[in-house]
Amino acid sequence: MNQFEILRFALRGLLANKMRSSLTTLGILIGVAAVIMLVAVGEGSSQSIQKNIQRLGANTLTISPQFSGGGGGGLRGGGRGGNTGPRTQARQLSLADAKALTDRTLAPSVRSVSPVVTASSPATTYGAASHTISQFVGTYPSYFEAVNKPVAEGTYFFNDDVLAARKVVVLGRTVVEELFGSVDPIGKQVSVSGVPFTVVGVLKEAGSSGMQDADDVAIAPLPAVQQSLSGFGSLNSIVVQATGAEATTAAQSEVTAILNQRHGITNDNPDYRILNQATLQETVSQATGTFTVLLGAVAAISLLVGGIGITNIMLVTVTERTREIGIRKAIGAPRSAILGQFLLEATLLSLVGGLSGVLVAFIGTRFTVAGIEPVLVPSSVALALGVSVGIGLFFGSYPANRAAKLRPIQALRHE
Amino acid sequence: MSAPPVLRVRGLVKEYGEGDARVRALRGVDLDIERGDYVAIMGASGSGKSTLMNILGCLDVPSSGTYEIDGSDVGRLDERRLAILRNRRVGFVFQSFNLIPRMSALANVELPLVYGGIGQAERRARALAALEQVGLTDRVHHEPNQLSGGQQQRVAVARALVTAPALLLADEPTGNLDTASTEDVLEILDRLSVSGRTIVLITHENDVAARAKRVIRLVDGAVVEDRRQAPVDGPPPRLSGHDRADQDRADQDRADQDRADQDRADQGPAGQEPAEPGPANRDSAEDGAAAR
Structure with a gap:
């Protein structure tokens, strides 16, 4: 009695009931395909979110003012006694703050510092065309690299332009399309709230990320924007680029130290906020990881249901073929052969179902699902397939054992 | 005889059920069967003959008593050795053939060899030889439902023979067969007996028992009669008087009818097994004729 013969018996048993076998297989197929595809969709969405975050700029810290916090300002003596009371005087971010951060000895992990002011929705016109730019940014040239906005046509503006407060501007793709259509915008003058700016470059298309159109943007030298649009007040934010991905945490603590000192903050309630791209990314990837696990768990339930389907069918098969089992035992089939045959039948059902489920999942993940490109996770394929075979063995063992344990005479008398 | 008997049964008791519902199917049976013997076990239904047969075939276990095949105690064997x-x-x-459906005659006959671990080529050769022995060379690829009752029983006999067992047990092998098929099967058994095979057969038909070398009668789970009709190492009684065969065949139908009447009389009110051929048997008789 070799394994091959048992396999032959098992196949014969399955083929005797093609409809029943294929329906049982279908249950496992759906389970396996669901696990692989949902995990792939989860992974795909996770990756696309990660990519979106990376597009905001790598290794950057964004410092913005926070009005609820504050340092030991002039009102400390006002009887509030300590650092826990509400702040009445929170310091804004100033150009001097930004300059202080460029100190090479105090902040060795900082590569560049770009002070940012934003003018709120200035109306921009070129000829008859008019467009309200959602984000008009005044900054230094280092900003382009820090926030990952390369120029596609024309040039950047340079430090000279900043020093001379030249009214030059680099436009986003959406602004160019709104104002110029198919005309080449380089060298043309646009009027921003009545002030003429010369277009020197066009940003590479970034695509929309979520609600906001990342291409509806214009970037100009900081003093030019302050002069003509926002005034010489405080900064809206400071973008700090660290020297490398692993240096962002160091840069964050250096920046914190410098700003705490400058703003006179002694407690952990500062008047500014640092957004660390790396920690954001970590948080988001944790969240999407949970999401993926959730999807996988839902799919795993359908795999379990498929497994119960196998038990059910194998129980029916064993009951239906009790007499046949009796005959086989009467002519000398050992218990192991009967056990092997029914166990193999169950395993074949789940293996065939699992393999075709993998096939379906491979085809399914080639399509975009709800705007997300699924990414196959090899471990999920191995896991789903392994679990499906395991299910065959586990759920098949009860009916197979029942068949093998039957006494020949009991089985033969069964009707 | 110096060699141990093929079968040795001592004090065999089999009980079913518990308490008030307890039924004693066998009440201490002692039996020795020599190599080459041809034994018919007779008895009314409920006499325990099928129970005895199932125990002899290792399909059931006795409540008490010992049972040896070729000198080895069956009660001590584990599941694998059994x-x-x-x-x-x-x-x-079996009386009801018990072939596995949807498997060809050849595959059915090969099955014991498969479980015996015999290789494919030898398996096929031996299965074909066994089918030839029962005269079914032209039906090897037919499935059970394409065969008449008699043909199915001959396949079953071939399956029982294919492993060349020491002992051939037949539980009313002709019980579901028409007269012509009965004759075919009994002739095969006679031939096997001549070739030295040990045969134990259950029947409640006198002229089936008449062909055995030894007749044992069971009543209420105990042996009441043990009659030898021919010596162990000689041919079965039927074949020693060869000339009777043709006439018997001619008288078969009338004999059947007589036997049925007699059986009914023998069994009395307790007899419940239908002895006369019912409508189903007539159908299969016609089928058998058509298949020929």
Whole structure:
């Protein structure tokens, strides 16, 4: 009695009931395909979110003012006694703050510092065309690299332009399309709230990320924007680029130290906020990881249901073929052969179902699902397939054992 | 005789059920069967003959008593050795054929060899030889539902023979057959007996029993009669008087009818097994004729 013969018996048993076998297989197929595809969709969405975050700029810290916090300002003596009371005087971010951060000895992990002011929705016109730019940014040239906005046509503006407060501007793709259509915008003058700016470059298309159109943007030298649009007040934010991905945490603590000192903050309630791209990314990837696990768990339930389907069918098969089992035992089939045959039948059902489920999942993940490109996770394929075979063995063992344990005479008398 | 008997049964008791519902099917049976013997076990229904047969075929276990095949005590064998014993030492023919459906005659006959671990080529050769022995060379690829009752029983006999077992057990092998098929099967058994095979057969028909070398009668689970009709190492009684065969065949139908009447009389009010051929048997008789 070799394994091959048992396999032959098992196949014969399955083929005797093609409809029943294929329906049982279908249950496992759906389970396996669901696990692989949902995990792939989860992974795909996770990756696309990660990519979106990376597009905001790598290794950057964004410092913005926070009005609820504050340092030991002039009102400390006002009887509030300590650092826990509400702040009445929170310091804004100033150009001097930004300059202080460029100190090479105090902040060795900082590569560049770009002070940012934003003018709120200035109306921009070129000829008859008019467009309200959602984000008009005044900054230094280092900003382009820090926030990952390369120029596609024309040039950047340079430090000279900043020093001379030249009214030059680099436009986003959406602004160019709104104002110029198919005309080449380089060298043309646009009027921003009545002030003429010369277009020197066009940003590479970034695509929309979520609600906001990342291409509806214009970037100009900081003093030019302050002069003509926002005034010489405080900064809206400071973008700090660290020297490398692993240096962002160091840069964050250096920046914190410098700003705490400058703003006179002694407690952990500062008047500014640092957004660390790396920690954001970590948080988001944790969240999407949970999401993926959730999807996988839902799919795993359908795999379990498929497994119960196998038990059910194998129980029916064993009951239906009790007499046949009796005959086989009467002519000398050992218990192991009967056990092997029914166990193999169950395993074949789940293996065939699992393999075709993998096939379906491979085809399914080639399509975009709800705007997300699924990414196959090899471990999920191995896991789903392994679990499906395991299910065959586990759920098949009860009916197979029942068949093998039957006494020949009991089985033969069964009707 | 110096060699141990093929079968040795001592004090065999089998009880079913518990308490008030307890039924004693066998009440201490002692039996020795020599190699080459042809034994018919007779008895009314409920006399325990099928129970005895199932125990002899290792399909059931006795409540008490010992049972040896070829000198080895069956009660002490574990499940695995028991399976080997059923496979190699015992060939079993059932009243209801018990072929596996949707498997060709050849595959059915090969099955014991598969479980015996015989290679494919030898398996096929031996199965074909066994089918030839029962005269079914032209039906090897037919499935059970394409065969008449008699043909199915002959396949079953071939399956029992194919492992060359020491012992051939037949539980009313002709019980579901028409007269012509009965004759075919009994002739095969006679031939096997001549070739030295040990045969134990259950029947409640006198002229089936008449062909055996030894007749044992069971009543209420105990042996009441043990009659030898021919010597162990001689041919079965039927074949020693060869000339009677043709006439018997001619008288078969009338004999059947007589036998049925007699059986009814024998069994009295307790007899419940239908002895006369019912409508189903008539159908299969016609089928058998058509298949020929």
